[in-house]
Amino acid sequence: MFVFDAHLDLSMNALEWNRDLTQPLENIRQREIHKTDKPDRGLGTVSFEEMRRGNIGICVATQIARYVKPENPLSGWNSQAQAWAQTQGQLAWYKVMEDAGELIQIRTAAELTVQLNKWQNKTANEKLPIGYVLSLEGADSIVDLSYLDKAHANGLRALGPAHYGPGEYAFGTDSTGKFPQKGLDLLDEMDELNMILDVTHLSDDCMEQAFSRYKGPIWASHHLTRAITPHNRQIPDHFISEIIDRNGFIGMAFDAWMIVPNWKRGKSTPQNMNLTIDSVIDHLDHVCQLAGNANHVGIGSDLDGGFGREQCPSDVETIADLQKIPALLQKRGYTETDIENIMWRNGISFLERALP
Secondary structure (H helix, E strand, O other): OEEEEEEEEEHHHHOOOOOOOOHHHHHHHOOOOOOOOOOOOOOOOOHHHHHOOOOEEEEEEEEEEEEEEOOOOOEEEEEEEHHHHHHHHHHHHHHHHHHHHOEOOOHHHHHHHHHHHHHHHOOOOOOOOOEEEEEOOOOOOOOOHHHHHHHHHHHEEEEEEEOOOOOOOOOOOOOOOOOOOOHHHHHHHHHHHHOEEEOOOOOHHHHHHHHOOOOOOOEEEEEEEEOOOOOOOOOOOOHHHHHHHHEEEEEEEOOHHHHHHOOOOOOOOOOOOOOOOOOOOOHHHHHHHOOOOOEEEEEOOOOOOOOOOOOOOOOOOOOHHHHHHHHHHOOOOOOHHHHHHHHHHHHHHHHHHOOO
């Protein structure tokens, strides 16, 4: 089945993890198997080849660069200018991948339709470029609002104002607070540009403000439910209902600590926590039960978003294993139409409405 994935940190993997995604996954793993700088070395799940094998023909691909002030203990860049420059390096990598025929940027609804039709009519061995919609995870790299206009001109279509901790424009995961004035101005400028607001990572106060202030399209690209995993990173039911009421979309993430409660980093394993793709479907089903249908949920896997096989469902060897989801949904009584909606149609329909 065709797959739409609403969140992949492709350029971060290429430029910060130094992974050549054009190579077979085994080659990527072998080149870093002796490295110890990151816990997921040798355990990655994403390559272009595996995406094609999993029929993932359209995704949302990110830029990400955090700016941290001296008192902020998180890792990041020491100025917004450096953070902007990092995102521009990431953009340059996407462009080189376009030149190589690996990727193709999707900026408009018409381009989305063309890409979808090509993938749905491709022959078995045909190598097509993977379509990507460009998103910015965390707005810190937006030096001032004129830079948002530059980013939009370069194809940026979605933006999440926050990531982890306090940011320049919003409060994110593990922090509390409302939007500062510059954050509200950012929302207004995004509205003018008719961009997609990604509420993923926003603090509860910021998320509440976003729903009341933002008039444009809203999604949560890679989230799971607080009802199952009680942590501020997860989205509570009343915000899920808000997204449903606004005809929005929620993508289910595959990061272990978000999927099951009491995950201990460095100690827990997918095996000893009995973590499988079915555990993700528990969250997905919770959203469907709240909605009364399967029309607002899909996949935002976040695979290789700072973690690999050590911290994702045990039955995910590569991103191609997203193809295991339809059979698991069928076992729970989901219809073929429901399954198609979840695997790609919900996300694509949202983009058809949201893109210019």
